[in-house]
């Protein structure tokens with residue numbers, strides 16, 4: 001058993017989630033950022049890949065006091081669990097995502113000295129041999145009570161999850177800009193499908209800020 005997995009992202013009109021500089025680009029408008037906050041607050045856990053931690057240094061916490069109180073009233077911690085997929089335990093010790101409530105998922109290849117240092121700042125979950133085994137990680141999260149997992153990128157982690165059939169829904173805000181560049185990260189990077197592309201079903205399309213919010217359901221092949 002695994003949690004319901006929702007990928008949320010913001011991309012430019014040409015499908016990029018950042019520029020070739022790989023630094024955070026503000027694509028979402030204020031209304032979309034509020035929506036993202038609500039999605040976080042409604043999730044049991046929020047996950048990113050190491051590339052996003054290094055590029056954006058996200059907190060992955062719920063910033064709105066009202067939404068944190070809303071969670072507490074429901075008997076859950078102020079913030080969802082924060083998960084980082086990081087096979088070799090390279091998360092910088094000063095990363096803002098670390099602290100109580102953060103799990104760094106590593107593989108058995110992660111060096112002992114890195115694990116020792118990181119384990120002072122977060123919980124460590126060992127899943128997989130060479131790379132984090134995402135299915136194993138999701139099953140572990142389910143056993144810990146995670147029923148709804150929000151994934152906030154980036155393109156490499158999104159690809160691995162989609163390739164392995166571990167995603168149920170994709171929400172993407174398409175912002176009013178062109179970023180361009182063949183080396184700029186896109187919503188889904190990795191190797192890509194040569195054929196038998198993952199099919200999606202459009203659930204809704206809504207105009208928000210100066211862009212479009214698209215919600216897609218991932219179609220399971222029979």
Ligand SMILES: NC(=O)C1=CN([C@@H]2O[C@H](COP(=O)(O)OP(=O)(O)OC[C@H]3O[C@@H](n4cnc5c(N)ncnc54)[C@H](O)[C@@H]3O)[C@@H](O)[C@H]2O)C=CC1
Nearest residue numbers: 009010018022049050051052055132153154155156157160
């Ligand atoms: N506009 C948006 O909504 C968002 C944009 N971004 C952007 O995306 C870029 C980062 O994306 P990426 O470099 O693709 O990094 P990523 O965030 O997808 O992390 C990839 C890394 O995760 C680790 N990992 C461990 N196990 C893995 C597995 N089984 N499969 C895949 N990765 C695994 C590896 O170290 C891998 O290099 C940044 O430029 C950031 O600004 C990131 C999140 C959201």
Ligand SMILES: Nc1nc(O)c(N)c(N[C@@H]2O[C@H](COP(=O)(O)O)[C@@H](O)[C@H]2O)n1
Nearest residue numbers: 010025026027028056058059060061152
């Ligand atoms: N929804 C959305 N819109 C954008 O324009 C973005 N650049 C991102 N990036 C993601 O948001 C994370 C920021 O997290 P904190 O607010 O620091 O907790 C960042 O890491 C990306 O995952 N998202």
